[in-house]
Amino acid sequence: MSKKGGREAFALGALAVLALSMPAILAHNEYLISVLILILLNILMTSSLRTIALLREISLGHVGFGLIGSYASALLMMKGGFSFWPALLTSGLLSAAIALALGYPFLRVKGIYFSILTLLTAETFRLAAFYWRGLTGGTMGLVGIPAPTPLAIPLLGSISFDEVGAYYYLTLVVFAVCMAALHLIERSHLGFAWRAIKNGEELSQSVGINVIGYKVVNFAIASFFAGIAGSLFAHYQRSLSADFTSRFGVVTSIYLVVYMVVGGQRSFLGPAIGTLALTVISEWARPMKEYQPMIIGAIAILVVLFMPGGLAGLSSLAGRRVKGRPGIGGGG
Amino acid sequence: MNFQVQMWLQAVVNGVALGWLYIIMALGLTWILSIMGILQLAHGEVYMIGAYVVYYLCSSFGLNIYPAILISMVAMAALGVLLERFLFRARPDRDPVLTPIVVSTGLSLIMTSGAVAGFGLYEKSLPRLLYGSVRLFGGAVPKDRLLAIVFSAAALLLLFFFLKRSRWGQAIMASAQNREGALLRGINPNQMAMISMAIGCALAALAGVLAGSILMLQPYMGSQPMVKGLVIIVLGGLGSLAGAFVGGMLLGLIDGVVPVIFGPAAAAVAPLVVVILILLIRPTGMFGHE
Numbered sequence: 001m002s003k004k005g006g007r008e009a010f011a012l013g014a015l016a017v018l019a020l021s022m023p024a025i026l027a028h029n030e031y032l033i034s035v036l037i038l039i040l041l042n043i044l045m046t047s048s049l050r051t052i053a054l055l056r057e058i059s060l061g062h063v064g065f066g067l068i069g070s071y072a073s074a075l076l077m078m079k080g081g082f083s084f085w086p087a088l089l090t091s092g093l094l095s096a097a098i099a100l101a102l103g104y105p106f107l108r109v110k111g112i113y114f115s116i117l118t119l120l121t122a123e124t125f126r127l128a129a130f131y132w133r134g135l136t137g138g139t140m141g142l143v144g145i146p147a148p149t150p151l152a153i154p155l156l157g158s159i160s161f162d163e164v165g166a167y168y169y170l171t172l173v174v175f176a177v178c179m180a181a182l183h184l185i186e187r188s189h190l191g192f193a194w195r196a197i198k199n200g201e202e203l204s205q206s207v208g209i210n211v212i213g214y215k216v217v218n219f220a221i222a223s224f225f226a227g228i229a230g231s232l233f234a235h236y237q238r239s240l241s242a243d244f245t246s247r248f249g250v251v252t253s254i255y256l257v258v259y260m261v262v263g264g265q266r267s268f269l270g271p272a273i274g275t276l277a278l279t280v281i282s283e284w285a286r287p288m289k290e291y292q293p294m295i296i297g298a299i300a301i302l303v304v305l306f307m308p309g310g311l312a313g314l315s316s317l318a319g320r321r322v323k324g325r326p327g328i329g330g331g332g
Numbered sequence: 333m334n335f336q337v338q339m340w341l342q343a344v345v346n347g348v349a350l351g352w353l354y355i356i357m358a359l360g361l362t363w364i365l366s367i368m369g370i371l372q373l374a375h376g377e378v379y380m381i382g383a384y385v386v387y388y389l390c391s392s393f394g395l396n397i398y399p400a401i402l403i404s405m406v407a408m409a410a411l412g413v414l415l416e417r418f419l420f421r422a423r424p425d426r427d428p429v430l431t432p433i434v435v436s437t438g439l440s441l442i443m444t445s446g447a448v449a450g451f452g453l454y455e456k457s458l459p460r461l462l463y464g465s466v467r468l469f470g471g472a473v474p475k476d477r478l479l480a481i482v483f484s485a486a487a488l489l490l491l492f493f494f495l496k497r498s499r500w501g502q503a504i505m506a507s508a509q510n511r512e513g514a515l516l517r518g519i520n521p522n523q524m525a526m527i528s529m530a531i532g533c534a535l536a537a538l539a540g541v542l543a544g545s546i547l548m549l550q551p552y553m554g555s556q557p558m559v560k561g562l563v564i565i566v567l568g569g570l571g572s573l574a575g576a577f578v579g580g581m582l583l584g585l586i587d588g589v590v591p592v593i594f595g596p597a598a599a600a601v602a603p604l605v606v607v608i609l610i611l612l613i614r615p616t617g618m619f620g621h622e
Contacts, residue, residue: 058433060373105611109566111429112371116562117611120604123559127600250555254373254437261434290448297441301419304434308425 019172023165030164037168037236039279040175041229046260046271047182048225053265054186054194055218057107060115063252064122065095065223069230070240070248071129071136074145077235084148088174088231095227096220103216122253129242141241148235161235171232178225183268185221194218258300264310273311341473343592344585349477349546351584352484356539357561358568358576359491360532366508366571367521367528370420370432375536375561376554377443382408382537383544383553384447387456397459401541405534412533415439416526440554447551455548458541480542487538491531492573504528508571560587563603567610569620578618582606 026032049062073091076082082090106117129136136142148170152158161167185191193214196204205211233247234240242248255278263274278296285292303310357379364372382404389400419435422428462475495501507514507524515521539557547553560583567582568575583603590599610618 056429058430060433102608105608105615108615109611112365112369113566115371115433116566117607119559120563120566120607124601124604128597131595131597131600244552244555250559251441254440258434258437258441261430265430290445293441293445294449297438297445300438300441301435304431304438305419305426308427308431 016176020169023168028165033164033168034236035279035283037164037171039276040171041233041236042256042259042275042279043272044175044178044225044229045256046263046275047179047268048222048229049256049260050265050268050271051182051186051222051225052218053260054191054198055215056198057111057114057215058257059118059219059222060250060253060257061118061120061122062222062226062256063248064118064125065099065226066230066233067122067125067129067242067248068095068098068223069227070234071142071230072227073231074142074234074240075135077146078142078144084235088228091231092224092227095230096224099223100216100220103219104212107212107215107219119250119253122248123250126242126244126246126248129240129248136240136242139243141239141243143239145234145238145240147238167236171236174228174232178228182225186268190214190217190221255296258296262300262303262310264312266309267312270310270312277311338472339592341468343589345473345477345588347585347588348581349480349584350587351581352481353539353543353557354560354564354583355576355580356484356487356535356542357557358564358580359488359573360535360539361558361561362565362568362571362576363504363508363528364532365565367504368416368420368422368432368525369428371429371436371562372420372529372532373433373436373558374439374443375436375532376556376558377440377447378408378411378533378554379536379540379543379557380447380549380551380554381411381443381540382533383458383540383549384451384456385537386541386544387458387549390459397461397541397545401538404541405537408537409530409534412529412531413526415533416529420529421522421525444551444554451549451551453551455550457548458545461542461545476545480546483538483542487535488573488577491535495573500527560603563607565617566607567617569617572617572619575617575619 022036023033026036045062045066049059052059052062069091072094073087076087076090077084080087102117102121106114106121109117131138133139147167148161150158150160159166161170193204193209196207196209197211197214201211240246245251259275259278260271261274262278263272264270278299281299282292282296285295288295307313357375361372361375364370364375385404385407386397386400389395389403390397395403419439420432460476461479465472465474466478467473493501495505503514503519504524504527506517507519507521511521514524540554543553543557564576564579564583568577568579586602586606587599590602614620
């Protein structure tokens with residue numbers, strides 16, 4: 001334990017130092033830092049998507065709860081007179097509350113139905129935001145979203161989050177807290193109950209696990225983090241649109257699932273690896289414009305057909321081959 | 333007064349025509365889902381490609397639209413066979429739910445971006461099926477919408493008789509109801525999967541053409557009807573023809589009539605509300621069973 005724990009702590013420390021020095025490494029290039037912010041937000045989305053996947057359920061509408069967080073946070077600051085931090089927390093809680101309400105009818109049906117229902121929900125949220133002119137600006141979009149309230153630190157003055165560098169650090173802090181929370185939740189009794197449900201729903205029920213209750217809580221927790229990511233997105237972007245081609249379209253949810261599976265949804269870091277790898281690839285493929293989605297799609301198909309553990313499964317696969325055991329099993 | 337009648341009639345006819353398109357989409361999806369157990373998220377893209385095939389057959393080769401529709405349906409059926417054989421066939425080392433979802437989303441990204449690259453983002457339009465309109469209850473109804481309804485109804489009837497009367501249809505039904513049982517009776521599930529994929533893709537092509545002749549063609553045209561098709565499956569119950577019919581009509585009428593009365597925001601939210609209400613009462617859908 002101590003040896004492994006030590007190694008993990010070292011790796012975590014190295015990652016933290018790397019993340020903190022990233023703006024300097026990228027020579028404070030505003031475009032690259034904004035890509036980095038989006039990567040962090042997408043990792044938060046895919047990691048919380050993985051929380052649902054712990055139940056062996058695939059949400060195809062995770063971005064819908066991001067949308068709730070985005071609009072809630074923006075409107076709370078613009079019209080509700082909230083300051084940034086309460087707005088952030090409230091938007092996460094609102095996403096969770098909506099997921100809690102929808103969870104009961106959605107999670108009573110299983111498997112593919114759940115995926116379809118989440119897809120429908122996200123599209124409904126998007127269309128509602130698109131047409132609800134009075135609240136969300138409708139087809140014109142919501143503009144003039146304020147940056148987070150400047151943070152006043154005694155003796156040092158105050159930090160304004162107007163520019164992208166400072167916003168990166170704010171995102172990084174919230175991101176780190178959320179990832180730690182997700183990790184802890186997975187190791188708590190909640191996580192064990194979810195795994196039990198995944199492995200055998202009826203058996204879990206028979207030993208007194210409230211299956212539907214745990215599932216709904218899972219959905220709400222995942223949606224909470226999607227809402228937080230959405231709120232951070234809103235104050236970073238400073239304007240929102242619910243157009244078909246915006247971030248809130250079906251395509252984003254699809255990309256999130258692809259990121260998660262390419263990274264490998266079985267390990268905690270898998271979604272992060274997949275998001276990072278595919279974002280780097282699609283930034284690299286940016287000059288190819290319309291062929292960009294094609295490359296991502298091809299990678300997704302190849303990975304899922306030939307590398308069932310995803311990118312994160314590569315290391316364990318290599319380890320097993322070395323030890324002379326036969327290849328991958330069907331487990332999961 | 334006459335204007336009111338005209339508006340209502342238009343809304344209802346549009347709703348019914350849309351409903352039939354959704355039904356055709358849902359039929360393909362529901363058969364693929366109940367026989368192969370997979371969510372084919374690229375179904376909307378098959379619909380889109382099917383419509384473009386007809387567009388190019390008509391505009392580049394000067395073909396009449398009716399034979400072009402037939403060719404497109406056959407071509408998409410062949411595409412479906414290839415997809416089943418090389419991408420969707422179940423293998424023991426693959427996750428039965430997740431793998432097809434990711435494969436079909438990857439496929440949908442590839443097909444959409446291929447369409448953007450190959451066909452361009454400009455909207456294209458197909459030749460109309462028929463010109464002119466019929467007078468009905470004191471209002472005018474465009475003939476092409478009526479014909480789209482007739483085509484879809486004919487496709488549904490054909491499918492119904494194929495499933496109920498032919499040996500192949502019976503085998504498909506058996507495979508959908510009980511995979512192992514059908515296997516014991518000597519029915520090859522892979523063959524059934526291939527047939528249902530071919531039928532599903534041909535139906536998607538038909539829906540795409542009918543939609544393309546009423547609306548417009550563009551590379552993203554498939555996602556909306558696919559979402560509708562999926563919703564119909566949840567509403568009507570998996571693998572149920574009657575469920576697909578009732579669910580499709582319901583959604584079509586919601587899309588046709590609700591925006592006229594309550595505005596587009598209400599029309600956007602209405603399907604979700606209906607689905608939640610039905611799931612609360614009957615978790616397996618209106619016509620579904622365990």
